[in-house]
Amino acid sequence: MSFKPIIALDADGVLLDYNLAYASVWERAFGQRPAEKDKDGYSPLDRWAVEFLEGERLAVLRAYMDEQFWSSVPPLELAVDACHRLHDAGYDLVCVSALANDFQDFRLRNLRDAGFPIERVIATGRSAGARSPKADAIEQLAPVAFVDDFLPYFRGIPPAVHRALITRGGNGTPNVGPELAQIHSLHGDLWRFSEWVLGPGCTLRSRAP
Structure with a gap:
């Protein structure tokens, strides 16, 4: 064999x-698509004009990283x-x-x-x-x-x-x-x-x- x-x-x-998907899930979670900061940024925080999340806002975003997110x-x-x-x-x-x-x-x-x-x-x-x-x-x-x-x-x-x-x-x-x-x-x-x-x-x- x-x-x-x-x-x-x-x-x-x-x-x-993943970076492109991150912008979409951010929009789902917070109602506004983030502006692109640097198209050559490595991570979502480098590419998009978004803040580092922790606490409640991080929990909100993670709640939207669900079946729909990981399937699309x-x-x-x-x-x-x-x-x-x-x-x-x-x-x-x-x-x-x-x-x-x-x-x-x-x-x-x-x-x-x-x-x-x-x-x-x-x-x-x-x-x-x-x-x-x-x-x-x-x-x-x-x-x-x-x-x-x-x-x-x-x-x-x-x-x-x-x-x-x-x-x-x-x-x-x-x-x-x-x-x-x-x-x-x-x-x-x-x-x-x-x-x-x-x-x-x-x-x-x-x-x-």
Whole structure:
């Protein structure tokens, strides 16, 4: 029996436009869509003219981050096309997301409705420790590559896995510092990652178990 090589993909910032969805949920919660402050901002606080929330207002916003929200985050430009290219080239795509398990099925529905050729989502939750909350899932999956847009989530990823960092949103990015040395390749978005994978000289398939 032959097995397809797996590529593990983060969701928000790699497949889906969480920042754009944040503006929509803010409008639902508070009745006014925020103005765009910086289109190249990394996080919602960097991109939109919104304040840091805590207490009651944070609880209000989180109440709107419900089934509807996690089922309808829009895809990033060319992300669906990039995934189809990888899928058609023989890769099995699995989404590994630092999302609460309660929302795992909604995230899968979101991806399927958007047209992604992805049949599996692993929701790892978040953790405050030094090890990535995704490390255990990646170790069990044994993918040829792991693609994320958040540098700290590569901590503890097995060394045999190719680590590909998406370098979006340069303003306010956490993707700086000595930990960049552990990254194998940098890509502006998932489309450019797919071009690299399908280009000459890529050795991802040779890493397949």
